[in-house]
Amino acid sequence: MFSKPCQFLLIACSLVLLAACAQQPQWQLNDVRGHLPDLQFDLTADNGKPMTAADLRGKYVLMYFGYTHCPDVCPLTLVHLHLLMQKLGADADQVRILFVSVDPARDTPQVLHQYVVAFDPHVIGLTGTADQIAEMAKRYRAAFNRNAPQPDGGYEVSHSSAIYIFDPQGRARLLGTSADPVDEFAHDLKLLIQSG
Secondary structure (H helix, E strand, C coil), rough: CCCCCHHHHHHHHHHHHHHHHHHHHCCCCCCCCCCCCCCCCCEEEEECEEEEEHHHHCCEEEEEECCCCCCHHHHHHHHHHHHHHHHHHHHHHHHEEEEEEEECCCCHHHHHHHHHHHCCCCEEEEEEEHHHHHHHHHHCCCCECCCCCCCCCCCEECCEEEEEEECCCCCEEEEEECCCHHHHHHHHHHHHHHHH
């Protein structure tokens, strides 16, 4: 049997642990804090100007690797993210969506611009050299592969479909896909925004 001081100490420790657990956000997406690197890039935006991660400090950033000739997954993902922006309401002003092209040969800044503006004003298209894109994909463990040419000379690019979420300091916080409901993204982003 514990003495009264020991019992008091055990109760106090239990309460501290319970309080700490209660303060942990209940994420609905995957918490990747400490498992993925901070947001870092040096690419060209769809307005033709250079852009780095520093240009987005102070904003919550959602990043997705895709390409404009994608027949289904990319447009569906961008529609998904547009619905998310609508759910966020006024908080959407604090968010930017990065659409990083894995097809820099075809996705010039002009092509990217025409594509992303059709989905949401919060989307920024990014492109660069093949080496820059490969390096960035490797940094975030994103995979992509150019498939064999089709008879008309066109081709598709197989790519992973993760959506990365970074906080205003550029730290990787959450990971989801377009298969995760918009409500889950909205829930987690609102929690991030409320926590500052």
